Amino acid sequence: EIVMTQSPATLSVSPGERATLSCRVSQSVSINLAWYQQKPGQAPRLLFYGASTRATGIPARFSGSGSGTEFTLTISSLQSEDFAVYYCQQYNRWPFTFGGGTKVEIK
């Protein structure tokens, strides 16, 4: 099973600041990686697929990068609605696995 490790577990950021989230994978998944955002009591929402392709309706302040085993989600200027938990997921090999999540909280 491919292991996904997200860091940090919690990121405290002030509104307007930049946030950088990391996802490391135990073996190469090429660019077969997605990022999701989840707010309390809600379903996850797709942010990126193919590591860097923004899903429909996702603001340009969000960017995804990486390939192989190292991936990054960057939020250039945090807005109040961006405080949430973010998950990465690989879909290169079964079973498809998720990272443990990074909680982005208000500093």
Next chain:
Amino acid sequence: EVQLVESGGGLVQPGGSLRLSCAASGFTFSTYSMNWVRQAPGKGLDWVSYINSGSTAIYYADSVKGRFTISRDNAKNSLYLQMNSLRDEDTAVYFCARIQYNYYNMDVWGQGTTVTVSS
């Protein structure tokens, strides 16, 4: 509007059974593969099972293999998860999710249904 609506969750004793349903609308359900994903209280996301559009490819997480059965009825635009021999650790919110064309990420999610396994 593209929508997935889960139902069928509830409280069940260990060893019991439940059948979850997911009603799809706003898209051609029969052409999409689907997943079930769960989330234990306060925990992260955990993939449970996959079924392709024609039910010819089905996969399960090791933790549910032999106990859970995924199925679909394309005529009814519905996805199902039959859960047997339930354990405490199956307690979670269960989401159905649509798999994006040409990829295997999930682009549409339902709101989830809560399953609680407890005596």
